[in-house]
Amino acid sequence: MLSFEVTATDGRARRGILRTAHGVLETPGFFAVATRAALKGLDPEGAARAGIGAVIVNAYHVHLQPGGPAVARAGGLHRYMGWEGVLATDSGGFQIFSFKHGHVADEVKGRRHAAHPDEALLVDAVTVDEDGADFKSYLDGSRHRFTPESNMALQRDLGADLLMCLDECTPFHVTPAYTRDATERNIRWARRCLEAFDALGMAERQSLYGINHGGVYPELRRLSAAAISELPFAGMAIGDCLGETKRDWYGVVDLVVPLLPEERPRHLLGVGEPDDLVEGALRGIDTFDCAMPTRIARHGHALLRGRPRFRLDLTQAGRATEDGPLEDGCDCHTCERYSRAYLWHLFKAHEVLAIALTAEHNLRFTARLLEEVREAISAGRLADFRRELLNRAG
Amino acid sequence: MLSFEVTATDGRARRGILRTAHGVLETPGFFAVATRAALKGLDPEGAARAGIGAVIVNAYHVHLQPGGPAVARAGGLHRYMGWEGVLATDSGGFQIFSFKHGHVADEVKGRRHAAHPDEALLVDAVTVDEDGADFKSYLDGSRHRFTPESNMALQRDLGADLLMCLDECTPFHVTPAYTRDATERNIRWARRCLEAFDALGMAERQSLYGINHGGVYPELRRLSAAAISELPFAGMAIGDCLGETKRDWYGVVDLVVPLLPEERPRHLLGVGEPDDLVEGALRGIDTFDCAMPTRIARHGHALLRGRPRFRLDLTQAGRATEDGPLEDGCDCHTCERYSRAYLWHLFKAHEVLAIALTAEHNLRFTARLLEEVREAISAGRLADFRRELLNRAG
Numbered sequence: 001m002l003s004f005e006v007t008a009t010d011g012r013a014r015r016g017i018l019r020t021a022h023g024v025l026e027t028p029g030f031f032a033v034a035t036r037a038a039l040k041g042l043d044p045e046g047a048a049r050a051g052i053g054a055v056i057v058n059a060y061h062v063h064l065q066p067g068g069p070a071v072a073r074a075g076g077l078h079r080y081m082g083w084e085g086v087l088a089t090d091s092g093g094f095q096i097f098s099f100k101h102g103h104v105a106d107e108v109k110g111r112r113h114a115a116h117p118d119e120a121l122l123v124d125a126v127t128v129d130e131d132g133a134d135f136k137s138y139l140d141g142s143r144h145r146f147t148p149e150s151n152m153a154l155q156r157d158l159g160a161d162l163l164m165c166l167d168e169c170t171p172f173h174v175t176p177a178y179t180r181d182a183t184e185r186n187i188r189w190a191r192r193c194l195e196a197f198d199a200l201g202m203a204e205r206q207s208l209y210g211i212n213h214g215g216v217y218p219e220l221r222r223l224s225a226a227a228i229s230e231l232p233f234a235g236m237a238i239g240d241c242l243g244e245t246k247r248d249w250y251g252v253v254d255l256v257v258p259l260l261p262e263e264r265p266r267h268l269l270g271v272g273e274p275d276d277l278v279e280g281a282l283r284g285i286d287t288f289d290c291a292m293p294t295r296i297a298r299h300g301h302a303l304l305r306g307r308p309r310f311r312l313d314l315t316q317a318g319r320a321t322e323d324g325p326l327e328d329g330c331d332c333h334t335c336e337r338y339s340r341a342y343l344w345h346l347f348k349a350h351e352v353l354a355i356a357l358t359a360e361h362n363l364r365f366t367a368r369l370l371e372e373v374r375e376a377i378s379a380g381r382l383a384d385f386r387r388e389l390l391n392r393a394g
Numbered sequence: 395m396l397s398f399e400v401t402a403t404d405g406r407a408r409r410g411i412l413r414t415a416h417g418v419l420e421t422p423g424f425f426a427v428a429t430r431a432a433l434k435g436l437d438p439e440g441a442a443r444a445g446i447g448a449v450i451v452n453a454y455h456v457h458l459q460p461g462g463p464a465v466a467r468a469g470g471l472h473r474y475m476g477w478e479g480v481l482a483t484d485s486g487g488f489q490i491f492s493f494k495h496g497h498v499a500d501e502v503k504g505r506r507h508a509a510h511p512d513e514a515l516l517v518d519a520v521t522v523d524e525d526g527a528d529f530k531s532y533l534d535g536s537r538h539r540f541t542p543e544s545n546m547a548l549q550r551d552l553g554a555d556l557l558m559c560l561d562e563c564t565p566f567h568v569t570p571a572y573t574r575d576a577t578e579r580n581i582r583w584a585r586r587c588l589e590a591f592d593a594l595g596m597a598e599r600q601s602l603y604g605i606n607h608g609g610v611y612p613e614l615r616r617l618s619a620a621a622i623s624e625l626p627f628a629g630m631a632i633g634d635c636l637g638e639t640k641r642d643w644y645g646v647v648d649l650v651v652p653l654l655p656e657e658r659p660r661h662l663l664g665v666g667e668p669d670d671l672v673e674g675a676l677r678g679i680d681t682f683d684c685a686m687p688t689r690i691a692r693h694g695h696a697l698l699r700g701r702p703r704f705r706l707d708l709t710q711a712g713r714a715t716e717d718g719p720l721e722d723g724c725d726c727h728t729c730e731r732y733s734r735a736y737l738w739h740l741f742k743a744h745e746v747l748a749i750a751l752t753a754e755h756n757l758r759f760t761a762r763l764l765e766e767v768r769e770a771i772s773a774g775r776l777a778d779f780r781r782e783l784l785n786r787a788g
Contacts (some may be wrong), residue, residue: 037736038745066714082731134749232505249641320460323467337476339468342431344462351432352746 002207002234003160004265004286006377012257014283015377018086020267021159022078023053023206025086027265028281028373030272031056031289032367036065037081040294042363044083047211049333051367052362053085054291059155061246063144064137068157073372076159080086087157088162088289094134094148094169094239094270096126130185148192148247153394156202163208164237164269165193170215172241172295177356179215186213187227188382206235209267212256215241216248225259236260237267250279258282274303274310274369281373293362298355300347302326303365303390314358332358332364396556396628397599398680402772406651406678409771412659414555415599416472417447419456419480422668422675422767424760425450425683431465431475434688436757438476443727444754445761447479447494450683454486457538458531459545460777462551465618472551479665479727482556482683483549488563488633489531492519492539510732510751522562524579542586550596558631558663559603564609566635573609573635580607580634581621588625590652601628606650610642611633619653630654631661632697642671646698651678668763669706670778675767685757692749694741697759698782713738726758727751 001021008015011211014314018025032039032047039047047055050309057077062068074080119376123357126313127138132147143302151166167186170179190210195266197208210228228236238256242249260266265286272290293303304327312326312330315321322340334343334357346354369389395415403408407498426433426441428449433441441449451471468474471481519530526541540548543612545560560583562576584604594743600639602620606613620632632650647662654660659680664750666684674682687697694709706720707713716734724730728737728751739750763783770779 036739036743036745038747039741040744041746043747043750065742068736070714070735070739074735080733081738226555320464339458339474341464341468342474345430345464346432348459349430349432351430352435352749353432353437356748360435 001203001205004235005308006261010377010382011065011282013373013377013382013390014284014286015374016286016360018287020086021047021208022087022161025053026370026374027286028370028377029054029287030087030277031086031160031287031293032363032366033058033289034081034083036061037071037077040291040298040359041352042294043356045100046171046333046360047363048085050364051371052363054088054287054344055083055085056088056090057081057158057160058092059158060095060097060146062089062158063092063146063154065137068154068358071156072159078159080130086162089158089160089164089267090213090289091151091155091164092146092167093133093164093167096133097128097169111236128185130188134165140358148189149196152193152196152200152202153388156206159205161204161206162235163197163206165190165208165233166238167211169239170213170241172216172244174215175308176215176217176220179213179217179296180220182264183213183220183224185216185242186211187302189222189233190228190233194233201303205334207387209235211237211239211269213240216243218255221229221252221256222259225256229259229261233264235265235267237269239269242271243338246276246279250283252355253280253283253285263285270368274305275390276365277366278373278382278389281370281377282382282386293366295319295358297358297362300354300358301322302343302358302363314340314343314354314373315347316344326358326361327365330361330364330368334361334364395597395657396600398629398657400643404771404774404776405676407675407771407776408678408680409768410680411658412681414601416481416555419447419681420764420768421680422672422764422771423448423681424672424764425480425482425681426757427439427452427683427685427688428475428477429685430455430459431471434685434692434753435746436688436753437750439699440727440750440754441757442479444758445765448482448681448711449477449479450484451552451554452474452489452550453545454487454489456485456538456552457548458533459662462548466551466553470551472553477531478685480556481554483558484550484663484683485545485549485560486540487527487545487558487561490527491522497608497624503528507561514737521577524582525694526560527534527562533736534570536756542583543590546587546590546594548593550600553599555600556629556634557600559602559605560586561605561607563633564607564635566610566638568609570609570611570614571672573607574609574614577607577609577614577618580605581618584622584625587766590625590681603627603629603631603734604661605631605633606654607709610637612649614641614667615646615650616653623653623655628660629659631663633663635667637695640670640673644677647674647679648675666760668760669784671760671763672767672776672783674760675764675771676776676780687760688753690754694748694752696737696752697756697772708734708737708748711739720752720755721759724758724762726754726755728758 006016016027031054210233266288304312325335376382396659400410412419426446604627657663661681662679719729
């Protein structure tokens with residue numbers, strides 16, 4: 001079971017400690033994304049060395065392969081994937097419904113490309129009814145069905161510390177009426193998830209988060225926040241469509257956070273650019289997850305302060321003669337051992353080692369940024385820290 | 395400078411210690427292949443954890459990218475690629491001339507595919523004269539020339555502990571007269587390499603190996619062995635065409651080893667299947683190098699005793715339900731943490747982590763096998779060990 005303690009505040013921002021059966025996550029904290037029960041290109045030791053204390057796995061992908069029973073047989077995801085820290089599972093609702101709604105949903109979450117080439121085939125392969133959702137496997141076309149009850153049983157098999165309710169995630173371009181229907185159904189599904197979670201006796205080892213929905217519509221966000229706050233969820237996630245721009249999601253979070261119970265941890269789903277972490281923390285978010293640090297590493301992009309969008313392209317010709325580390329002063333394994341010139345060489349030579357080395361830096365960058373955020377909260381100067389960070393990013 | 399000490403013998407087999415400025419390699423010992431200054435998919439920590447104490451880099455590939463000056467600027471290959479153990483560089487002669495002679499040369503060394511898709515373009519792009527060899531870059535088509543002198547200067551820039559002479563490696567299908575010409579020229583080039591090595595003052599930090607040539611022709615092998623044994627090389631490599639079958643190379647090694655100076659270490663170039671290591675050790679070989687353990691990992695193949703060709707295909711459907719480790723009793727990082735079922739999942743999901751985990755097992759398998767070979771030599775039972783190993787592999 002999870003416990004959460006706030007140790008310092010700075011305006012709405014708060015610093016705290018999230019305790020689980022698999023260790024502790026200091027907050028504001030970060031879940032690295034291990035979609036298919038593996039971090040992209042990096043082993044658990046590398047992630048832990050980077051200061052990453054938590055990962056989030058996607059129950060939808062793991063359901064399709066290798067399946068909940070295969071993971072249960074191994075003793076749960078921690079043992080299956082060799083991760084000893086805090087572990088969360090997303091329900092997979094986002095994946096199902098982003099396929100349904102196509103690329104717009106990807107844009108909402110800053111995911112402009114399908115995670116798998118075959119996923120593009122799956123648009124319109126999803127049907128939702130009151131009871132649950134039918135969908136096709138992007139691996140073999142087989143038919144599957146998630147209900148709140150079956151999804152909780154799946155997440156029990158996976159054995160994560162933190163679980164998300166099954167939900168439908170609406171994209172920006174649907175009608176307000178569609179979003180209202182989905183938001184109301186998500187509330188009913190949240191109740192059913194909680195009942196199944198209790199009936200399956202999962203509370204002994206696992207903790208369930210409720211998810212706030214309502215798209216960009218304030219009255220729907222309020223309705224959802226009131227409903228899930230009444231239910232005994234261990235934590236509260238903010239999900240669904242967060243709008244088209246960063247200002248949109250700032251607005252959603254500004255609206256929702258004060259409506260959530262103070263004592264419960266708050267997770268912002270699928271958001272984690274460097275500036276997002278600071279903007280979210282300022283607004284009272286405790287935890288984040290985002291695939292970006294490992295995803296951009298595959299394309300040769302490293303996270304770096306003082307650069308546009310915090311990005312450095314390691315594949316550019318100029319890197320070939322830069323003998324210094326990727327980031328001056330960075331204490332990551334990669335920066336302590338390798339030069340930009342070597343990373344450039346590895347990417348040009350198509351050596352897969354390049355991905356691991358860059359991913360580890362990007363995760364360390366993210367972990368270090370949140371260390372500074374926590375320090376800034378304790379010092380009561382998070383707003384100043386934001387200003388300094390964003391000015392340097394130019 | 396290198397020193398070599400024999401600590402036990404068993405027939406022609408011998409156990410020993412090779413000491414360099416960057417640590418010690420117990421022999422019979424193995425050089426993992428880091429062609430382009432990186433092990434395929436694995437970081438140096440993983441290789442060291444697997445018990446690998448030495449790597450060999452290809453000077454030809456590194457010359458084309460990033461180039462000797464870039465590596466020299468970084469302080470040499472050890473620093474450039476983060477490798478703290480023993481490091482060798484092959485001259486690159488094999489690569490140049492295998493391109494010249496096409497796929498037959500690949501077969502000779504058990505390399506059935508070009509290492510890079512563009513390399514296929516380079517057949518007939520090489521010309522050899524008495525002074526050196528001209529070749530085209532497979533990266534950009536630019537013209538390059540290696541002479542014994544320029545190749546030594548390159549290998550000085552790379553800063554490895556052990557160096558190989560520039561040589562022409564003849565394939566099986568050329569005429570005996572061609573092989574004779576090449577063998578005689580290789581002897582002249584060996585003398586020039588040694589002179590350049592001395593003139594460049596490399597002997598303080600580096601050690602040069604001479605290479606025995608002569609294809610499958612006993613009189614040419616003898617001629618070459620006599621000539622290079624007279625020269626003050628730190629070690630002796632057996633290279634060139636070793637024939638079409640394993641029996642062919644057994645014959646070459648059986649012929650050549652007694653002709654080489656006892657006190658110098660003997661390296662067999664490009665050979666390292668599990669049975670090869672034992673057969674080579676029995677015949678008095680001290681060190682081996684082979685890309686196979688990391689290369690087959692990329693294709694989902696793991697090394698395992700008691701299997702045909704010591705191979706297990708991790709991508710086969712049957713693996714999906716095998717919850718035990720890749721190899722029972724293996725102490726490698728992968729076997730201690732992950733199941734075959736998880737490795738199957740990673741390969742099916744195209745997770746690059748699969749490559750690193752399998753490569754580390756394959757290197758550990760190779761290192762452990764050589765540990766047993768060394769113990770068997772000390773116990774005077776290497777022939778028995780061979781019989782036991784090959785019966786199990788049947």
